[in-house]
Amino acid sequence: MARIRHDGPLIIGGGLAGLSAALEAAGALGPDGRVLVVTPEPLLNACSSAWAQGGLAAALSPQDSAALHAKDTEGAGAGLVEAEAARALTMRGRETVEWLAALGAPFDRDADGGFSVSLEAAHSLPRVARVGGDGAGRAILSAVVAAARAAKAIEIWEDGRLRGLIRDVDGRVRGAVIERRGGRLDEVFAPAVVLATGGVGGLFEATTNPSALRGEGLALAYQAGAEILDPEFVQFHPTAIDVGLDPAPLATEALRGEGARLVDGNGAFLLGDHPDADLAPRDIVARAVHAARVAGSGAFLDATRAVGEAFPHEFPAVFAACMRAGLDPRVSPIPVAAAAHYHMGGIVADDEGRTTVPGLFAIGECAATGVHGANRLASNSLLEAGAFGRRAGRAAAGEVQPERRPLTAAPAMTDLPPEALAALRAAMTRHAGVVRDEAGLTALLVLIDDLAKAYPAAACLTAARLVAEGALNRRESRGGHYRRDFPDSLPRAEHTRMRAATTPTRDEEARAATLAALAAVI
16 A cells, blocks of 8 residues: 655545635645645546536526525525525625636626626526536536646546545544556545535435535544534436436426426326416425326426427437437426435535534535535535535645644545445335335434445445434434324424534433434434
8 A cells, every 4th residue: 555645635536626625725826835635537427516407596587686596596405494594605606607618608698798697596597507408517517627637737647546544543534445447456645635526316216416415525534523504405306307317317407497397297297287386495395296107197398399399409418318319308208206316415515615613624515514504405416516516625735734633544535346235226216205204214224234234334324324224213304304104393403413422412402302302213
């Protein structure tokens, strides 16, 4: 095992959050600085940022404001959005879009040259900046990738997988264990480790995310002592294109913003006759789609009237995905299903990415900064990745190599074999998916425990357990978490907080009745 001393930030992940952090860190450190980015595959591959279709939410029009954007963000989050964090995010909307545009992101423009914006679910005004109709993620990330490759201070490993975090006896993270091509392990020591490892979608059989994203960063941070917030909150996108692919292609929410409607196999509207009904928050729409499929009537997104012949130009990515599956969305409704799309929970971090563990930062989907609550507002994820990723890069660049201290052993993470992973993913979709209950979650945890006995070093099992335990312990329905045995929300919204070697607890001011209910389960 090689030991490498790196004098700048070590960034794990090559999506929008990780590369935004790298660019800002490189700028802060100057021409002699060193930033190392580690990603398991070539940039633009296997990261959710490149797959995002909708766009980036920001208050860009004269009638909009950061305050109104923050209000919509809080409204979607079902009582668990931190107001200060939401304001910190939305006030950076325009500057983030302009920064990305300056890097070359080709945002759609209106006739006057301003940013063109679209309406998406739970936004009170059109504020989603798009690229090529439904190609925002890849186009934005391509511009950022080009800038990162051109930056002399940024070194990029495109064959490295995170296998462990290195800590000293004081609990500070001092570096990471990276597996390179061919199985070689490198210990990389750095003054700051920035996790930008994405979400947990790959834990589910039905997902719109790259299947390699299984929460390893979340799991390793938890094992290193970081606090985890609300891991039970997984957002299920209601309109994954149901054509038997893994991962499932996505039919962007912008289609419904343009007037596409969700219908069952008989053509009846799934969410009622009101034209805005299909723009309800994603958790509500996902449950309606799930219920229609369970009932056997099927769920379809009908854009034949709203988009029709304009499909190839207005929504080229969706059109191409449908045509590859032998379906022409100009004349036929698109079969859809709810699929794991985004993890609102994650590693507790502030708006500079600082976690509860010294030396460890978390940004993007693996982080829980307080801006998403129980249900993420559409197109806020790219905004958070860019805005808070940049802030984290500057903060990480300010970290200095601490005094040498004795190190603790860094346990090496391993993968599940294909058969075990398939069983886990099927159980996660069945029992920790759109609709949950105590019996199913208990059965899921039994499976996770059984798999952990055979594969104790599989970090994805730790991530799955965090989601399942959080879901079992939250005896209510809220946002993306729906319990059929507890269908109502409790009067008071409370966070779930977890640390290794502890049981999940609520906020200190939680009501005694809630604590008693939790104690009966854990």
